[in-house]
Amino acid sequence: MADDVLVEVRDLDMAFKIKGQRGQPTMLHVLHKLSFDIGRGETLGLVGESGSGKSTAGRILVGLFEPTGGSVKLFGRPITGPERRANLAAVRSRLQFVFQDPHAALNPRLRVGDSIAEPIDIAGTMSRRDRNDRVKELLEMVGLPRDSAERFPHEFSGGQRQRIVIARALALAPAFIVCDEPVSALDVSMQAQIINLLMDLQARFGLSYLFIAHDLAVVRAVTHRVAVMYAGSIVEVAPKDVLYEKPQHPYTQALLDAVPRPDPARVRPQVIGGEVPSLLVPPPGCRFHTRCPHAMPRCRVDIPVLRETGDGRQTACHLYEGPSVIPSAARDLPRSAHGASSAGDPSLRSG
Amino acid sequence: MTASSLVSIEDLTVQFRTDRGWTTAIEGVSFDVAEGDCVGVVGESGSGKSVTALSMLRLHARGTSRFARGSVRYGGQDLLRAPERTLRQIRGRDIAMVFQDPMSSLNPVLTICDQISETLCLHQGVSRAAARQRAIELLDLVRIPDASRRVDEYPHRLSGGMRQRVMIAIAIACRPRLLIADEPTTALDVTIQAQILELLRDLRAELGMAVMLISHDLGVIAEFARRVIVMYAGRIVEDAPVDVLFRAPRHPYTEGLMASMPALEGGAGRLYAIPGRIPDADEPIAGCRFGPRCAHVEAICQAAAPELVAIGATHRVRCTPRTRTSGTS
Structure with a gap:
């Protein structure tokens, strides 16, 4: 896979200038030293709760934001640094984005065919006739009737609109698509149809996806590898089965434990307490230490970095450093420590 | 209607006015909520689960909605036909509601104290000082740390999870006999969702109230409800105890819904998808x-x-x- 890496992200930092207290400009650091690769035909899942920075990362990858640090290479070309503009222009037609809300992503006054053809019109590479044929072909690809081109978005349901958005994303035959919560606005029965469509299209065209989602079950269904984000950093990245079956990072464990299962007989694990810390006043050391049942004194001081921990996995946690620790032992640590410290929750104190 | 029924809904049929005349949103909805019960209502958009809940407290806009048939019986009267004054007493005191989006349910220019006190002063006629004390106790009860300081803050200072806790504090302020929670965790992150569901479970046990939880998420329903009502296109399609429903669903829609959920426990490959789409309310x-x-x-x-x-x-x-x-x- 190494020679077939489409996306290469190294030490990505992102900060936004915001109005802080008394109107003074403050930097809000939303991403901290993000590194990952995405191979050809691969789907990397990016999961995390609100404010973890997953959408910001996705937007940087399609060139919508310029990062404040680190490097991003797409198709081997850096889109950070002095060559950003030229290289973005060169790769742009191979990048696409599918947003969460198909109602907001389509212009209600454009006919569906014109929405789908917009990337083609902007690229200006096709004759009118080829363009219209291509629109029909795209509609067929996403499972919509060919005559949909003449209709307007309001005539379609949420699931069908997401198909239209996907058809538009495919218009220029991209190689890499960032899907930002593409099914979270859809009902369960529609969600399955769209997930299947995305997987079929990947098999057919060898697409690579960055699949951003908060629904861990959906992510398991569509991805190959998964990166878990917490408060702006990746805490664990691994092949999906490794991650779901033996989560290493205490946050990954807490996240998986918290997902409600359609099984009334399930013995519910202890619920983790506390909330995601404020990015304006992040806790020192590991950002998860304020909620972590295994936090050690060193977690309050040292920021853990992602390291290889076997099985193609990387984890950023002090529990898995040094020879004295057997990685799999962490899962057996007493679970009763979970959620004990909501009184000391820093997100509340920072207010 | 059994002896222990708290609320009994019979043949509830609600219509809304549209450009094309009256459209039936829910039809023939009948079920009872027993004292202390824990009912889950599950369904996709347009299934009528929220319409049912809002009808129980007659919260639909007048003029654009009407009850074509049916009744909602509570304490010997039909809430669909009771005078508005009676309903105003019942809402918030006997039957309380928590909505999906805590930010738009809270008034941004009133403190938490003001908003909890409103319910208390209205229904129990307590003094402002007593209400404030009670508000602090309620915030403690919903496990908001540092309640005596938080009580004077405005909603924007709280996270989504904390706001939902405040909404729950308001809802339980008068010790209602039934709490209707309409997608109370849908806007929240998964670890916060787990906290709120646990809180609701504990409160139900502590206060002995019945809870009707509405959700689109079968996982949430499985972990919370004792009995589940499945709705599709404005009708109840199945109603069963939670273990029966998840072990042996009988309606093809319930089966399809369960099969189309991706499993956290694995099983890669294509998902089962129910073909077609959810029909519009007025689709023949x-x-x-x-x-x-x-x-x-x-x-x-x-x-x-x-x-x-x-x-x-x-x-x-x-x-x-x-x-x-x-x-x-």
Whole structure:
């Protein structure tokens, strides 16, 4: 896979200038030293709760934001640094984005065919006739009737609109698509149809996806590898089965434990307490230490970095450093420590 | 209606005014909520689960909605026909509600204290000082740390999870007998969702109130409810104890819904997808409204709309073939 890496992200930092207290400009650091690769035909899942920075990362990858640090290479070309503009222009037609809300992503006054053809019109590479044929072909690809081109978005349901958005994303035959919560606005029965469509299209065209989602079950269904984000950093990245079956990072464990299962007989694990810390006043050391049942004194001081921990996995946690620790032992640590410290929750104190 | 029923809904049929006349949003909805019960209502958009909940407190806008048929009986009266004054007493005191989005449910220019006190002063006539003390106790009860300081803050200072806790504090302020929670965790992150569900479970046990939880998420329903009502296109299609429903669902829609959920426990590859789409409320469909999407559809399904039939003491299914072959008792 190494020679077939489409996306290469190294030490990505992102900060936004915001109005802080008394109107003074403050930097809000939303991403901290993000590194990952995405191979050809691969789907990397990016999961995390609100404010973890997953959408910001996705937007940087399609060139919508310029990062404040680190490097991003797409198709081997850096889109950070002095060559950003030229290289973005060169790769742009191979990048696409599918947003969460198909109602907001389509212009209600454009006919569906014109929405789908917009990337083609902007690229200006096709004759009118080829363009219209291509629109029909795209509609067929996403499972919509060919005559949909003449209709307007309001005539379609949420699931069908997401198909239209996907058809538009495919218009220029991209190689890499960032899907930002593409099914979270859809009902369960529609969600399955769209997930299947995305997987079929990947098999057919060898697409690579960055699949951003908060629904861990959906992510398991569509991805190959998964990166878990917490408060702006990746805490664990691994092949999906490794991650779901033996989560290493205490946050990954807490996240998986918290997902409600359609099984009334399930013995519910202890619920983790506390909330995601404020990015304006992040806790020192590991950002998860304020909620972590295994936090050690060193977690309050040292920021853990992602390291290889076997099985193609990387984890950023002090529990898995040094020879004295057997990685799999962490899962057996007493679970009763979970959620004990909501009184000391820093997100509340920072207010 | 059994002796222990707290609320009894019979043949509830609600219509809304549209450009094309009156559209039926829910039809023939009948179920009881027993004292201290824990009912889950699950369904996709447009299934009518929120319309049902809002009807129980008559919260729909007047003029654009009407109750075509049915009744909602509580404490010896029909809430659909009771005078507005009676309803104002019942709302918040006997039956309280928590909505999905805590930010738009809280008033941004009033402190938490003001908003909790409002309910207390209205229903219990307590003084402002007493109400403030009670508000702090309630914030403690919903496990907001540092309650005596938080009580004077404005909603924007709180996170989404904390706001939902405040909403719950307001809802339980008068110790209601029924709490209706309409997608209370949908806007929240998964670890916060787990906290809120645990809080609701604990409060239900502590206060002995009945809870009706509405959700689109079968996982949330499985972990919370004791009894589940499945709705599709404005009708109840199945009603069963939670373990029965998840172990042996009888309605093809319930089966399809469960099969189309991706499993956290794995099983890669394509997902089962229910074909077609959810029909619009006014879409004419002959017979069973799930028929066009159903894998087991028969001629009889299109001939007549199926009835909700009891196939056991606690299990009801709206499916003609399934209730015919399963030996009704």
